[in-house]
Amino acid sequence: MHSRKILIVGGVAAGMKTACRLRRLDADAEITVIDRTKNISYGACPLPYYIEGLYDDLMEVRKTPVGVLRDETFFANVKGFTTLTRSEATAIDRDAKTVTIRSLDEDRVQTLSYDTLVMATGNTPIVPPVPGHDLDGVLPLKTMEHAEQLDALADTAKNAVVVGGGLIGLEVAEALTKRGINVTLLEMKDQVMATALDFSSAAIVHRELRKNGVNLRLAEPLLRIEGQDRVEKVITEQGEYPADMVIMAIGVRPVTELAKDAGIELGTTGAIAVNDQMQTNDPAIYAVGDCVESIDQLTGKPVYVPLGSTANKHGRVAANVIAGQADRFPGILGSLVVKVFDLNVARTGLSAEDARLNGYDSVSLIATSPDIAHLYPGNKPIIIKLIADRQTRKLLGAQIVGPGVVDKRLDVVASAVTMGATVDQLAQFDLCYAPPFANAMDALIQAANAMRNKLDGLADSMSPCEAVDLVNSGEPVILLDVRSPAEYEEIRIPGATLVPLGALRKRLDELPKDQLIIPFCKLSLRGFEAQIILQQAGFTNVRYMEGGVLAWPYEFE
Known part of the structure; x- marks a missing residue:
């Protein structure tokens, strides 16, 4: 009996993950990776930071953490499989189970047979054909x-x-x-x-x-x-x-020409369609990485969200299944994080708009908090937006932005959404606490409790964008700033009326009961308190502004 022949087309993230995992599980398989470039197994995500000058040696993106270059020799000696670089797969014969390979450096064409083929052809940048797109620079x-x-x-x-x-x-x-x-x-x-x-x-x-x-x-x-x-x-x-x-x-589009020409089915996104074992419509052909569409865990619909993290998971699942181990890829939530100057931006699951478009009766809430104890040096604000289903109270997604630590909170939400947790369960998560790391009630738990108040009818609120839309519509609205006079003098929202929270009970007669009042503060904890005071005093049209001044995305005075 001959050793299994496994061909992998594509040698960057998903392809190499598949090959490395397969070798660990199967010592005898004949594994060959084919890639049309010389630079294999590199991380594309660090490339902008090379341009910025944060590291000098571009080859770092191809090295292991200890500085070993991941080239053909490395994969042959350390990982135990063959890599053919500068070699382009031009055709697949599914009946004969062969792939035609053309050398890009020599006038040579060869045909390689396979028992299992893995497509990891990645994606390519979209360059619109506008006049001048082909100019130098x-x-x-x-x-x-x-x-x-x-x-x-x-x-x-x-x-x-x-x-x-x-x-x-x-x-x-x-x-x-x-x-x-x-x-x-x-x-x-x-x-x-x-x-x-x-x-x-x-x-x-x-x-x-x-x-x-x-x-x-x-x-x-x-x-x-x-x-x-x-x-x-x-x-x-x-x-x-x-x-x-x-x-x-x-943006980018999946590279699917080779698969399409061979009769491999594409999905509604234009990427290769696979089942949860990364298998195409041909049982002998798998597809992984940026050429593949995934399933959104919440909607069950195909989506195309190419990320290195997803590509590596694809590769591991495919390798496990090919090697005979039970495994499946459950889909994605679209979790991502990006640094924009001093701002950290992260998101997972459905946005409020996506939830609405997918038929959810969703509720969203914005809450602002310092990322660590306010008294500890170096604390920075983060703005958390949670999205939940009104009926089941299940979390649907989150967006977190701010100069503070956002990624660990986003990862908690991603875990919660994956497990089908409700907002109430999130509020009781046993998260760690010490002043250098978090508040006694972490910012995420504070946001979950604020969402519970909104779902339970204890709080009525709106986002800063909604407040601005109301003001611009010409509707009589009072933006009620309940911060201190010192805070107001330092920075303020145009057109807001200052009534500090400590003086609000004594100055209720200054506020009209026939207009919408939108109280807010720095974070809107005091804004929520002001709403309670006003409602208890008989004001019936009060909605506090979520996130407060720190979540205000417009100009200040």
Whole structure:
């Protein structure tokens, strides 16, 4: 009996994870990885930080934590399988179980047979075919080669235009700004991270970008790029912007041509469709990583959210199943985190808008709190937005932004949503406490309790964006600032009326009972207290502003 032949097309994250895991489970299998590039097994996520200058050796993205380069020799000697680089898989014969391989450096074509084939073909950047997209100085950021080119351009560039306000676009905008380059960020939608964040969260990111000098242009699509041989400027409907370099960061699409030509089914997202064992419609062919669609755990619908974390999980599941171990991939929640200057931004599950579109009767709430004890040096605020189902009270998602620690809270929410926890259960999670790490009631538990109050009818509230919409509509509204006079003098929301919380009971007669009153403070703990005081005094139209001044995404006085 011959050893099983396993071919893996694609040697970056998912492909190499599959190969390494398979070798651990099967010492005899003949494993071959095929990749059309020379730079295999690299992490693309650190590339913006190379451009920023946070590390000098680009090869770090291909090294182990102890500095060993993950090249063909490493995988042969340490992992025990063969890697064919600069080799392109051009065709699959499913009946004969063969793959045709063309050498990109030699005039040579070979055919390799397989018992099991794994597709890990990844994705490719979307570059819109606008006039001038092929000028020198116009590049996406996907590969190590792209990073080298962009780093060289940044040495002399004075002006850069980043097209797209997703994760890569935000990271590159920060990297180039810190290189001393004037950056214009074009986003065709009315907010950044439009598929990940609600507007209330994205608006805080907008303010952070502008605060750090990024010329953020929202709802402004790219029309054309102009220059003589090299890029010189970018043209939109609203204006033109000088550019010595242009970074295309509007997204990626799965690389599926090889699979499609072989009759492998694609899903509704355009990526390869697989079952929960990463198996395609051909039982001998699996697919993993950025060429594959996943299932949203909450909606049960196919989604395409390419992330390195997901790719590695795909690879492990596929390897386990191929090796005969029971395993399945349960789907994703779209959990992600990104650093934008001094702001940390994280999200998981459904946004409020996604929940509504998927038929949930959802409730959202914004709560602001310091990430550690307020008396401990270095505390920083975080703004938590929770989304829950009104009937079942189950968590549906969260968005957390702020200069404080957001990732650990987001990971707790992701765990809770995965396990089907309710807001009430989240509020009772036994999270660790010490002043250097958290409040006695962690910021997440405070947010969960605020959501419980809202669900139980004990609190009536609105987001800052909703408050602004009401003010702009012309409806009679009183924005009631219940902070101290000193806080009010330092910074204030335009048009707000100051009545400190300690004086509110004595000054009730100054407030009209026939208008909507929206009390708020720094965090809106006092705003909630003010709502209770006003309601107990007979005011029937009171809703406190969630998140307070710290969650206000607009201009201040």
